Amino acid sequence: MESCRNILLGFTYVEAKSQLAELAKSQPQELPIQEVIAYVLNRLPAMYAATELAFTRQQQDCLAMELEIRATVRQGIRAVSERQDRPTEPIPEIELESPARALLKLQTLLEWDNLTWADVPIALETALEETFARFASDTTRLQRPRRSNPPPEQRKTWELYRLDAQLPLVHALHRLVVRIGQKRAVSIPPDELYALRLEDIVAIALNRLPPLYATTAEGLKFLRHQAKLTIGSEVSAIMGEAIQEARRAIFVHQPPLIFYRLRQEREQALQAVSTLLFDQEIRWQNVTSVAATFLYRAQRGAVCWRRSKAFF
Numbered sequence: 001m002e003s004c005r006n007i008l009l010g011f012t013y014v015e016a017k018s019q020l021a022e023l024a025k026s027q028p029q030e031l032p033i034q035e036v037i038a039y040v041l042n043r044l045p046a047m048y049a050a051t052e053l054a055f056t057r058q059q060q061d062c063l064a065m066e067l068e069i070r071a072t073v074r075q076g077i078r079a080v081s082e083r084q085d086r087p088t089e090p091i092p093e094i095e096l097e098s099p100a101r102a103l104l105k106l107q108t109l110l111e112w113d114n115l116t117w118a119d120v121p122i123a124l125e126t127a128l129e130e131t132f133a134r135f136a137s138d139t140t141r142l143q144r145p146r147r148s149n150p151p152p153e154q155r156k157t158w159e160l161y162r163l164d165a166q167l168p169l170v171h172a173l174h175r176l177v178v179r180i181g182q183k184r185a186v187s188i189p190p191d192e193l194y195a196l197r198l199e200d201i202v203a204i205a206l207n208r209l210p211p212l213y214a215t216t217a218e219g220l221k222f223l224r225h226q227a228k229l230t231i232g233s234e235v236s237a238i239m240g241e242a243i244q245e246a247r248r249a250i251f252v253h254q255p256p257l258i259f260y261r262l263r264q265e266r267e268q269a270l271q272a273v274s275t276l277l278f279d280q281e282i283r284w285q286n287v288t289s290v291a292a293t294f295l296y297r298a299q300r301g302a303v304c305w306r307r308s309k310a311f312f
Helices: 008-024 033-041 052-064 064-082 099-110 116-134 151-164 176-185 198-208 219-231 230-250 262-274 287-299
Strands: none
Touching: 008 033, 008 052, 008 064, 008 151, 033 064, 033 099, 052 064, 099 151, 099 262, 099 287, 116 262, 116 287, 151 262, 176 198, 176 230, 198 230, 219 230, 262 287
């Protein structure tokens, strides 16, 4: 979920990246950073946050755990380096899908560095124009900047937003918790349901459940099987508690969700892409495939988008 993040992930990533870089100076073996991160996250308390206020609190808790994080990363590197029978089958793409991952796919497709949602419409229009120009042997319009430059104060936010999407890493219970939350919402009175946020419920529940991160298809299957055997009955009870806590929070101040500005930016960008492509139905789940289809049409010489004067 876009606005439900384990804040510990960012701190672990920075520490693991630093230690692996130092290790690379003396050891040629390259270790997958996601396996080290999974090792750490599965051994330290979950630090999920859905709101900006909770995000700040969890950050403070993570800073207080700096030495523990560092030591656990060191243990993780040792454990991963000693493992000989490492599974190789990647996690299925459907398990990794998210708005941030869709943005990264667009970034690759459109060849646009550090792509932000706000720049998706112009990035796609630029790619369409340049693709068509190559078809028409017109190279005069092929020199366009291909990089997003968010303000300095937003760069850290964007780094965190993209981080989950960059790592093939999945919490084995995340999808189950989301599904249970959606089903339970049916029984909540309408006057409360409108103000209840699924992100809040999921964050509360995942902070009470054991962390079960997987980096491969085999690992994900194993962890889900183990969870079913050992804590299957607890998940439902914990979800009930999480929903009740979230319902009580409705009657007090609810701080904004993490990345709520980026979510608004995404919605506006997808609407602009829809307009650009003659009112195609565009969602984050299909925007990359639709963009690829229209680029193919432009490659074949079709002007299949609303052209703006900026390119003439």
